[in-house]
Amino acid sequence: MRRLFPIVMTALTMAVTMAGPTIAADPTLSLPTYTPAYEPRTVDERGLWMEADEEERLLRDSPLRIREGKLEQYVRDVLCREVGAERCQSVRVYVMEVPEFNASMLPNGCMRVLTGLLLRARSEAELASVLGHEFGHFELRHGLTGFKAERRTKDRTAWLAILGAMSRTDITDTRISLLASFYRFTRDQEAAADQMGLRYMATSGYPARTAAEVWRQAMAEQDASEIGHGRTPRHSYVSGYFDTHPTNLNRAMALEAAAARMPGGGEARADEYRAAIAPYLPRLLAAQIKTYDVGATDFILASLAAQSGWTGELLFARAELYRARGNPRDLQMASIWFRDARAAGYAAPELDRDLGLTLLRNGQADEARKALNAYLAARPDASDATMIQTLVATEQ
Amino acid sequence: MNIPRSPALLALAALAATPALSNMLVPPGPRTGIANSRLSATPASEWNRLSHTDGKFTEVWTIDGDQLDKVTFFGGVARGKALLREVDRKHHPLPTVKASMLITDIPVLLETTYRIRGARQMTIDTQEPAMLGGHKAIRFTYHFTLDDEVRRKGEGLGALVDGKLYLVTYEAPALHFFDKDVARYRALAASITL
Numbered sequence: 001m002r003r004l005f006p007i008v009m010t011a012l013t014m015a016v017t018m019a020g021p022t023i024a025a026d027p028t029l030s031l032p033t034y035t036p037a038y039e040p041r042t043v044d045e046r047g048l049w050m051e052a053d054e055e056e057r058l059l060r061d062s063p064l065r066i067r068e069g070k071l072e073q074y075v076r077d078v079l080c081r082e083v084g085a086e087r088c089q090s091v092r093v094y095v096m097e098v099p100e101f102n103a104s105m106l107p108n109g110c111m112r113v114l115t116g117l118l119l120r121a122r123s124e125a126e127l128a129s130v131l132g133h134e135f136g137h138f139e140l141r142h143g144l145t146g147f148k149a150e151r152r153t154k155d156r157t158a159w160l161a162i163l164g165a166m167s168r169t170d171i172t173d174t175r176i177s178l179l180a181s182f183y184r185f186t187r188d189q190e191a192a193a194d195q196m197g198l199r200y201m202a203t204s205g206y207p208a209r210t211a212a213e214v215w216r217q218a219m220a221e222q223d224a225s226e227i228g229h230g231r232t233p234r235h236s237y238v239s240g241y242f243d244t245h246p247t248n249l250n251r252a253m254a255l256e257a258a259a260a261r262m263p264g265g266g267e268a269r270a271d272e273y274r275a276a277i278a279p280y281l282p283r284l285l286a287a288q289i290k291t292y293d294v295g296a297t298d299f300i301l302a303s304l305a306a307q308s309g310w311t312g313e314l315l316f317a318r319a320e321l322y323r324a325r326g327n328p329r330d331l332q333m334a335s336i337w338f339r340d341a342r343a344a345g346y347a348a349p350e351l352d353r354d355l356g357l358t359l360l361r362n363g364q365a366d367e368a369r370k371a372l373n374a375y376l377a378a379r380p381d382a383s384d385a386t387m388i389q390t391l392v393a394t395e396q
Numbered sequence: 397m398n399i400p401r402s403p404a405l406l407a408l409a410a411l412a413a414t415p416a417l418s419n420m421l422v423p424p425g426p427r428t429g430i431a432n433s434r435l436s437a438t439p440a441s442e443w444n445r446l447s448h449t450d451g452k453f454t455e456v457w458t459i460d461g462d463q464l465d466k467v468t469f470f471g472g473v474a475r476g477k478a479l480l481r482e483v484d485r486k487h488h489p490l491p492t493v494k495a496s497m498l499i500t501d502i503p504v505l506l507e508t509t510y511r512i513r514g515a516r517q518m519t520i521d522t523q524e525p526a527m528l529g530g531h532k533a534i535r536f537t538y539h540f541t542l543d544d545e546v547r548r549k550g551e552g553l554g555a556l557v558d559g560k561l562y563l564v565t566y567e568a569p570a571l572h573f574f575d576k577d578v579a580r581y582r583a584l585a586a587s588i589t590l
Contacts, residue, residue: 290518292512357498357500357501384522386524386525387500391498391499
């Protein structure tokens with residue numbers, strides 16, 4: 001054992017020294033210098049932080065915040081795993097119940113994550129790719145540089161107007177060019193944050209290629225939404241003149257190209273992610289269904305089902321989605337999926353109520369009455385029990 | 397500053413300061429043709445009818461301002477029509493009244509409409525059978541939050557008559573204001589005839 005120890009230590013030291021310089025020497029993986037407990041340094045930055053502190057107080061006390069369980073802690077853990085425990089110390093995470101695919105970060109380290117992002121992410125790596133992007137904005141001080149760029153543009157535009165008026169010169173083209181250069185600046189910031197997020201992923205072990213998949217998935221959902229609304233889906237590679245973000249296609253391609261030059265990464269941790277989100281899934285699904293975007297919601301459900309199979313929960317959500325739209329064909333399919341959900345083990349009595357109401361709308365009164373009576377038997381004290389009783393008694 | 401002294405000039409100045417469509421006092425007593433429909437009511441106390449509406453099927457009444465208490469009449473929303481004005485029909489179309497609707501679908505229609513228009517965490521709390529102007533109706537309560545994050549409570553009374561939706565809702569901040577005027581709303585809703 002004593003002889004073995006030096007050999008093992010030598011091998012370990014070699015492994016560490018070999019692995020270390022590879023990452024350190026790779027310029028694509030270099031991270032900004034980390035300053036613990038960073039404090040704002042200039043008048044502008046102090047002002048921004050003051051505003052951010054106030055905004056954070058509102059977020060902290062917002063009725064939209066999900067305080068139940070340890071969801072915020074989990075999201076922060078994913079970020080910490082990605083950017084490292086030390087950098088993570090400067091961040092507070094607030095999860096807000098808003099069914100939109102988004103997250104944002106204030107200059108003072110306050111991160112706001114919307115539940116729409118949690119519903120769409122399929123693994124910790126997908127969530128981390130968005131969190132890393134936002135953290136990139138924070139660490140690169142984009143809030144401050146963006147504010148300065150905006151003020152600079154406004155100052156120049158104002159001076160231009162004065163000088164133009166004095167010299168009787170038409171300044172319209174120059175003013176538009178100034179504005180366009182500002183929007184170009186914000187797009188460059190987004191691209192820089194994308195690349196920084198990728199570096200956090202690659203250094204943490206989450207597969208860097210996942211970042212591009214997130215945008216591919218977002219485009220596919222957008223297509224489904226457009227088709228659902230009866231329109232033709234389109235994607236452009238080039239951003240518009242006044243777009244604040246690069247196009248999704250542009251981002252996906254840039255991220256794919258950059259990820260290809262980085263280490264392959266390890267586990268995306270999809271199972272761990274599903275387990276952590278499971279207690280909140282019914283709530284997230286219910287909020288998404290009520291967005292009334294059938295195309296996008298059906299796409300999200302199918303994407304979840306591709307991972308876990310069509311569980312009772314997903315079938316119930318799909319039935320509710322089509323029931324809400326309520327065309328005759330929707331009601332037909334909804335009643336089938338309600339029954340499939342029951343067969344797949346979805347046990348809540350509300351399924352009987354919603355199946356009964358669907359059948360009633362579809363003119364199948366006898367079957368409807370059976371389902372509604374089953375609901376009333378299971379939930380005699382429900383807040384809508386007398387309403388349902390009246391329907392059972394009067395609807396033919 | 398020169399202040400006009402003659403009554404005619406004063407009246408002219410008052411007119412100039414008033415928008416083209418102004419809010420209007422609703423005195424106690426019978427009132428017909430609410431929301432350009434067959435809805436009639438007999439308010440027992442004074443209300444203010446706001447000049448702005450949320451769509452062509454609506455009429456808004458208030459006592460202290462629609463942020464503090466708001467009664468909305470939805471008068472005869474026809475099949476295929478949305479409850480409120482569509483802000484972004486292309487990307488966020490609103491749900492519409494369907495021929496196969498049950499009265500239990502009225503709260504769902506309101507909730508989905510509100511959520512698309514920006515309400516968060518809207519929940520239907522209770523539902524019970526009721527009568528609206530002699531027709532089978534649903535009375536329901538709900539709560540929601542708008543962008544200002546003020547917790548609001550609401551109560552609605554809706555019916556489907558001849559394929560058209562008639563609904564009256566009352567909404568106010570949960571803190572103090574909802575309870576302050578809910579009795580006046582209930583008296584108003586009870587006086588509705590169709």
